[in-house]
Amino acid sequence: MELTSRTLVYVLTSVAAAALLGTLWLWPRLSRQRPLPVLGRIGLLTVTQVSVLAVLLLSVNNAYGFYSSWNDLLRPGGAPLALVAAKSPGAAPESGKLVQPTDEGGLETVRDVLPEGTPEEVGRVDSVRITGPESGLSDQVFVYLPPEYFNPRYARERFPVLLALAGYPGPSLHLVEGLRLPQTASALQHDGQMAPTVIVMARPTVAPPRNTECVNVPGGPQAETWFARDVPAALRSAYRVSRSAGSWGVFGYSTGGSCALRLAMRHPDTYRNAAGMHADYTVPEDRWTDGDLFRGDKDAARQSDLNWRLKNLPAPRADLLLVSTRAEADFAATEQFLAEARQVAAAHPELQVDSIFLPDGGHSFETWRRELPATLEWLSDHLDPPPDREPRP
Structure with missing residues (x-):
């Protein structure tokens, strides 16, 4: 149970x-x-x-969503496994691999994840556990595979990828049940408003109950390594997804949005596109679980401060989308970051910044669901068609 x-x-x-x-x-x-x-x-x-x-x-x-499984509660983190490629492109990940099928996550509690039909007709949502050899972390994620993934016409095609991140301390299930991400993406793809895309749904709380803000904590969880290196490598080993950074994007709401922007600005060679929904632009002190994440290391704190990076480091090659409402409590911080980012982008065209601001709405799923379709369409428009294909047998 x-x-x-x-x-x-x-x-x-x-x-x-x-x-x-x-x-x-x-x-x-x-x-x-x-x-x-x-x-x-x-x-x-x-x-x-x-x-x-x-x-x-x-x-x-x-x-x-502090703990999503007994494993989280009793043995957080887990042990790294060897990285082994999956054998058949359309099959679910095999037990014993770095990406393992799991019953964790609570997907069975959501009735209408996808319309009724076969994977070839409506796609599929897998629940898997990924173990990272570099970070030593292990966590459950959901993977949405579009219908085209199972179509023989696309058997040698690799697909673009979106990594979706929940807020803190929400589990990956909040992306399905609260945000209704696979439901919305499926409808957009069916209507031709979004290209067929593999969507990975994860949580930033990879070492519960700590709020790592997706950074490498000195002497603690290496969350940035997990998202920037382990997760992409594991997904490429198990699914037909692109190897090109231009075909990868990351987005999220609240803490997940902060993580998304930070990952794209710090790792544009992995995630070229990012959307932050109601994000923060600095790493707040984790007053609930462990205080200062950087243990007084001011340089490490600056490196994760997105405002500081804009002013002091070369512009990253990235496309960013800022999503919020004018009624959001920290909307002024979003306006400030947008203004500074546009100044940098004017001089450095490798950085592109767009925004979507609603007139009203708060820090809630009701607002994020309203913002989601436009956010997904923007991301889909900015993801490059994968240039790589599966080799012939």
């Missing part, structure tokens, strides 16, 4: 209710002051309180 399954919550709720009723029924029989009745009362209270607390903790975890 998965950590995030509703069945587990229902079972524990039943246990808590039974414990409460049992306490009410047995309490008069245990009212004596002898050792056994006293121990019985202590036992009843303990079982009741522990079961109620477990229900509360599971409900909070399911809502905010």
Whole structure:
């Protein structure tokens, strides 16, 4: 029974209710002051309180996604495996490889992920666990494969890739259930508004509960290495995806949007295109889990500060999209970054910056869902058609 399954919550709720009723029924029989009745009362209270607390903790975890599996809770990180290429281009990743099929993630709790039909008709969403040999991290992600991926006409074609990142501390399931990303992408591709694209849905919280902001933490989780090197290498080993940076993009909302812009500006040789939805442009202090991510290393902090990079480093070869609303609390910071980025882009055309600003809306899924179609269309327009093909057998 998965950590995030509703069945587990229902079972524990039943246990808590039974414990409460049992306490009410047995309490008069245990009212004596002898050792056994006293121990019985202590036992009843303990079982009741522990079961109620477990229900509360599971409900909070399911809502905010601190841990997506028992593996996250009991053994975060995991061990790296050897990188081995998949044998058949259309098949799901095999067990034992760097990209492994998994039942984690809670996809079965979402009813309408894709329309009814075969993968050749509607595509497919895989739940897989990726293990990174360089970062030593391991996490569950969803991979959306468009219908064309299974069409024999495209059997030798490689596909462009979008890495989608949830906010903190949300799990990858929030991209499916809250943002409705595969549902929206499938509809756009069906209507010809988006090219067939492989979409990888991940969370930035790769070492829960820490908010790493997708940076390499000194002496801690190497989240930047995970997203910039491990994830692309693993995906290329298991799926028919492009090897060209121009065919790769990254986007996300909230913390995921901050990560997306940072990855594209720091690693344009991996992600040439990025969209940040309601992003931050500096790394905030992680006051909830571990304080200063950089342990006082001011140079490392500057390197991850997007405003500082614009002013002090060569312009990256990247296409960026800033998405927000004029009612967002930190909209002024977005306007400032946009103005500075456009000044740099005017002198260095290798950097391109666009924006989509809605007049209203907050830091919520309702707003992000409104912004998503235009964001996906922009990304699709900027992803290069993959220049590479599978070799003939």
